[in-house]
Amino acid sequence: MGSVAGVLTPDADAFPYFAKFAASDTSIEDEWIKDLELMHHYTSSAYLTLPRATDIRHSTYAICASIHQNKAIFGLQSALGQISNENCHAVFAASAFLCICGFASYSSQNVADGRPAFENFLDVLLLIRGKSFILDSFSKTLHHGPLGMLFHKGDQNPAAPPILTTFIIQLRYLDSLITEGDPSSALCREAVKSTIEWTERVIESTHWPDLRFTLSWPICLSEGFVDLLKQSDPMALAIFAHYSVILQHTGNMHWYLSGWGERVIKDIGDSMDTDWRETIKWPLRIVSNT
Template sequence: MARLRLGYTKSRSGCLRCKQRRVKCDEQQPCRACVRHNVECSLTASRSSSEPPSARTTRTASPATQPPSLTDRGRHLQPSTSKPLDPQLQANHLSPTSYTSPPPLTTNQPLGTPSDPYPYFAKFTPSPYPQPDNPLTTSWVSDLSLLHHFTTVTARTLFRTGATPKERKNLWKIDVPRIAFSPGHTFLLHEILATAAFHLAFLEPHNRGKYHVQATQHQTVAIQGVRIAVENITSENCHAIFAASSLFFISALAGARPDVKGMTVDDFVDVFLLVKGIGGVLDSASVDLKRGPFGKLFIPAAQEVVQPNLTLDRVMAQLDVFLERVRGLVEGDNVRAVVELEVGQLKMSIEKARATTLDPEYRVIASFPIVMTEGFVSLLRGGNQVAMALLGYYCVVVHATERGIWFTKGWGLSILQDIARHMESPWTEDSAWAMGWVTGYGAEQV
């Protein structure tokens, strides 16, 4: 049985303007919100066009002669919802009144405007959308459930790199939530809840729709808060921004459904730009980050020799072969220079990851987008064959992470399939090798 909520009368008969603004409408004619904003109310317009004059005359009697409605009395028992959701909501007012299902994220959504200093957020922030017929109502109870899931389950699946096993466990289970509850860091709390909801959507496919709605709502508010915070990065807030940024990367991958809707190279580039953009913003705080709780992630793993890794060994060998082919086949000096540099960046990411962590594949897929050049991104956006061939080798590493990471599931194969659809000779050889390795049909696999 649904729980009753004091001071809340659910209705779908509000005026169009209140629906568009996603605020509570008192359903008077005209409603108080429209009167306050000095705009025409659709309730008055619809009544005027459908009722006889006598009915309209009766209804325009003085408000003083009418008894207060249940809605009016209830309004004194609940906080006002006439204002947009504040990104810096206090923790005890975390839940929006109702969550509404956003439109699917697509590659043709605008990636910001020329005046937007952070355009890489736009792809992951749904545009304003109308309310559905059956909005999903949530409460602080569901938020507590998400927080519990994050600290007890999701935290154990994140960033198993650097420091000791106990420190890695406590970082996301204890340290990050503590940072999120600090004043001014509500955006991190929202992103924690978004990540937990995406994880539950992965674990419970039959409830995927419900959790995806919650995740998208929390992530939207988190991005709004981070947009404000990055305007003034300090030694106090840089840790919360770094934590939220790390979780944005996870959410960007987890929020898609490569197993249902094939993802494209453009989708992947959008994720790259998000990681690269936030990484660039945080460069100025690198010293403070290493001195704080996240300094544990920068501590090299204690290992005397680099451990063998079949996938990374083969990718490194194939990159050497690919580089020789680039030097012999690519005629344009600019394209050749960009791709040669990017091959070096990918190899360096692999070598550094293997030397500093026992989980090198994840470190590679998270660090390579940060050092990716603008020139290489432009080549990928333009469908350059050589650039996509190189991206295929990165996808092999992404696919290798699926053995232990839930949020990369399906991405490697899906992007490789998109690459293969557009690849032409002589670069089909590279995409064929990558596809063969991922699908298990590669002749060189042991």
């Protein structure tokens, strides 16, 4: 990305999900260069990395990022009304950048808005689910288009990260704590089951299962469970706190996720009655050891 005002900006690792955009591939370069909204997303992402390099122009960079992000959102909303096989590649890429910018906007390096972190995450959750709709609707076209290389998993997978193995074990224990007869119990059990299955799926299908899981978990959730999160249902928040352990883990390696996991777990812990503390014992222990 070069330098701005004499300050070196982060390298391509800042965009791991789209790292292959940096490859010398004319078809990919043409796809985002010719699309104005996609360029606004890219510019917003670039500005969001700059506060990490220096605090001197933090507010200026944040404002610039917000301006480009708002323009990109406006353009994306217009494009969604007429999405087709021709423009789905740019729309999908733009929506993916929007998800990254959503995480980055609320990261610990940016100005907090006073809302609990888990409430901010709900905004990002909706963005991720929207991106999934585009992928599901145009899966075949996307896989065979200029972005197809992003969906190739490679020849062999590395061993599953230990954190994901432990995560599955802890989810099964959490499932044993769900009380039958509670109005939300069925939705929470379904969410635990879906989360475990999704975790196992990403372990088998990608070289970066921890990051892939972090960025895609909302896709496997039901609308009913999302409503429970919006209502701050205790067991739903406990499941969310467990996910946030993985969020914290990936945040240690990827700037736009930095600070999220710890903030979410602490916010959930502060909002929990003592009767529910057992359900978030593992996430709280992870945070206390950092």
